[in-house]
Amino acid sequence: MDFIKTFQEAIKIPTWWPSGAQKGDAAAEANLLRFQAFLTERFPAFHKTAERWVLSPYAVVYRLAGRGSEKARHGSANAPDTASTSDAVLLLAHYDVVPAETEKWSVSPFGAEIKGSESGNFIYGRGTLDMKATLVSIMEAAESLCSQGWKPAHDIWIAFGGDEERAGVLGAMETVRWFEKQGQRFAWVLDEGTPIAENQIKGVDTPLALVSIEEKGFLSLTLSVKQEPGHASRPPKVQAAA
Numbered sequence: 214m215d216f217i218k219t220f221q222e223a224i225k226i227p228t229w230w231p232s233g234a235q236k237g238d239a240a241a242e243a244n245l246l247r248f249q250a251f252l253t254e255r256f257p258a259f260h261k262t263a264e265r266w267v268l269s270p271y272a273v274v275y276r277l278a279g280r281g282s283e284k285a286r287h288g289s290a291n292a293p294d295t296a297s298t299s300d301a302v303l304l305l306a307h308y309d310v311v312p313a314e315t316e317k318w319s320v321s322p323f324g325a326e327i328k329g330s331e332s333g334n335f336i337y338g339r340g341t342l343d344m345k346a347t348l349v350s351i352m353e354a355a356e357s358l359c360s361q362g363w364k365p366a367h368d369i370w371i372a373f374g375g376d377e378e379r380a381g382v383l384g385a386m387e388t389v390r391w392f393e394k395q396g397q398r399f400a401w402v403l404d405e406g407t408p409i410a411e412n413q414i415k416g417v418d419t420p421l422a423l424v425s426i427e428e429k430g431f432l433s434l435t436l437s438v439k440q441e442p443g444h445a446s447r448p449p450k451v452q453a454a455a
Contacts, residue, residue: 216353217336219255221325223345224338226251229312230379245270245375248308252373256352258360263371268391271309271375271384277355279367299398301368306348306405307377307384310340344405348373370399 226248234241249267253260264276279301313322320326322339329335351371374384410421440453 216349217327219353220341220346220349221327221336221338222251222255223248223308223349224325224336224340225323227313227323227339228309228375229339230309230376232312236383242270245309248375249273252352256356259352259356262359263355266391268387269375269383272388272391273373274388274391275371277359277365277369277371279365279369282368300400301370301397303370303372303399303402304351305372305374305402306344306351307374308340308345308348309375309378309384310343310345311378313339347405367400370397 226244228244228248231238231241249270252273253265259275262277264278266274268274315322320328320337325336325338325341327334327336355371372388374381374388376382376384407423410417410423412418414421438453440449443449
């Protein structure tokens with residue numbers, strides 16, 4: 214049940230971005246910093262073992278050094294003393310959430326209430342799926358392993374962002390630049406778009422690993438066409454819409 218309690222505590226921190234707020238807005242960034250502090254308080258064994266770099270309220274990076282790796286400077290926003298080799302792996306998650314229209318909720322979006330239904334008990338709150346569940350799961354696993362004195366064979370990096378729901382410019386992009394500056398590469402990366410799907414895709418009844426090769430984006434286009442007007446009863450052979 215400790216996991217459930219921790220998960221509820223994470224949900225109760227309203228890490229959403231108020232409308233109109235800009236970078237440097239102390240009030241808007243306060244809950245992002247609060248969440249970073251929550252991680253250090255709730256997962257002491259992990260933070261005693263791992264190296265931590267707070268890049269900004271929007272980005273925090275961790276490294277669990279593999280066996281044989283030299284330990285880097287702890288708590289600095291600078292580069293590690295020794296960059297890891299490309300056999301390292303990277304786990305990603307974000308702690309910001311989509312803004313909640315509280316008037317449309319039947320419960321508090323940041324109350325993390327447990328309510329039962331015919332199909333079982335559920336935790337209600339913004340970020341339960343996207344994606345504090347994954348983030349807390351990563352930290353719970355790391356905390357358990359570190360408390361046992363476990364050490365990975367290769368470096369494990371963990372990066373959490375605080376503006377994924379906006380654009381990722383202040384979080385993910387700055388983290389990428391930080392890794393590039395260190396010359397850090399990875400054997401593989403695990404993010405929210407790379408699950409092992411079970412019974413989620415029609416016609417596929419065996420577990421399917423979804424491999425991400427790029428991130429989703431958007432494209433805005435303005436399309437103009439010219440054609441003599443006509444009538445639907447006598448359409449031209451080639452239509453403008455085609």
